Amino acid sequence: GLSGGDRQRVALGRAIVRRPKAFFMDEPLGALDAEFREHMAEELRALHDRMGATTVYVTHDQLEAMQMGDKIVVMNHGVVEQFGRPQEIYDWPATKFVAKFIGSPAMxxxxxxxxxxxxxxxxxxxxxxxxxxxxxxxxxxxxxxxxxxxxxxxxxxxxxxxxxxxxxxxxxxxxxxxxxxxxxxxxxxxxxxxxxxxxxxxxxxxxxxxxx
The missing domain is CATH 2.40.50.140 (Nucleic acid-binding proteins)
Known part of the structure; x- marks a missing residue:
């Protein structure tokens, strides 16, 4: 059978051929090992740059969010804590939750x-x-x-x-x-x-x- 990474590629390929105006990705790297996660992250960034489509990317990994996002929405139990650029959120967290969640070690x-x-x-x-x-x-x-x-x-x-x-x-x-x-x-x-x-x-x- 196909590996986890290959299955992710197939799913992306099916989405790309439709030429959508927007992508919604729900933890696309969550099931991958560390080495392949890095490789797939590079592919996803290249795909976004090439197609120019708006991409909504959901992840519980704060480092992944900082690496992948142009803008980040930090949510806590369905409530928006902060919205902004990665550096803005890291340097000027709006709430204590954001300050603790973004960064390792935490603030x-x-x-x-x-x-x-x-x-x-x-x-x-x-x-x-x-x-x-x-x-x-x-x-x-x-x-x-x-x-x-x-x-x-x-x-x-x-x-x-x-x-x-x-x-x-x-x-x-x-x-x-x-x-x-x-x-x-x-x-x-x-x-x-x-x-x-x-x-x-x-x-x-x-x-x-x-x-x-």
Whole structure:
């Protein structure tokens, strides 16, 4: 019999010969192994570019959605959480659900009490001043600071510190899990930097990459 990949090709071929104005694909790569998924994804992108037909592509794989889509609709139990370009959704998630769903590891969340406003453009994290995005100045109450793992930088000068719990080697990068006074977070850093469990490390964030 035909392999899963061959069956996918046959189904696509039958759809293409009709020259449709739009395609609707429901997890077309879901049943394929990792190597063939990558190959089929390339074929689907080439097909879209060649035919120019609108394609609605359904997937539960957030990485696949980022790779395949010009625009993405993130849904949660049938409710639209956000619609936009992949980079827009990754950099500026509209809700906490989107921030947690898009990205691996997911966005870190640090809880703190405070008010941003009356001319203030920063918050205090364990004695370390952190600049906040202009769009969130004026927020108050129990606030959540969101920061991507790759936007956390190590700094001996910072008063906001994290104690290393674990490290995960990923080739060119490593994921460092740390406990802080405001919660546990993960940082993605170069694998060439030596980090060991128990180390106490100063942490800095770039205000341009933060969400609140």
């Amino acid at each position: 870190n969340f640090l809880e703190f009490d405070g008010m941003i406003g009356n001319g203030a453009d920063s918050i205090d994290l364990s004695g370390q001043t952190v600049q906040v995005p202009v769009t969130r100045q004026g927020a108050k109450g129990r606030l959540t600071l969101g920061v991507r793992p790759e936007h956390i930088h190590f700094s001996d000068a910072s008063k906001f510190r994290g104690r290393v719990i674990a490290t995960e080697y990923l080739g060119t990068t490593q994921i460092v899990t740390m406990s802080t006074a405001n919660g546990v977070l993960k940082a993605r850093i170069s694998s060439h930097k030596v980090v060991n469990p128990g180390d106490l490390i100063g942490l800095e964030f770039d205000a341009r990459t933060l969400t609140i």
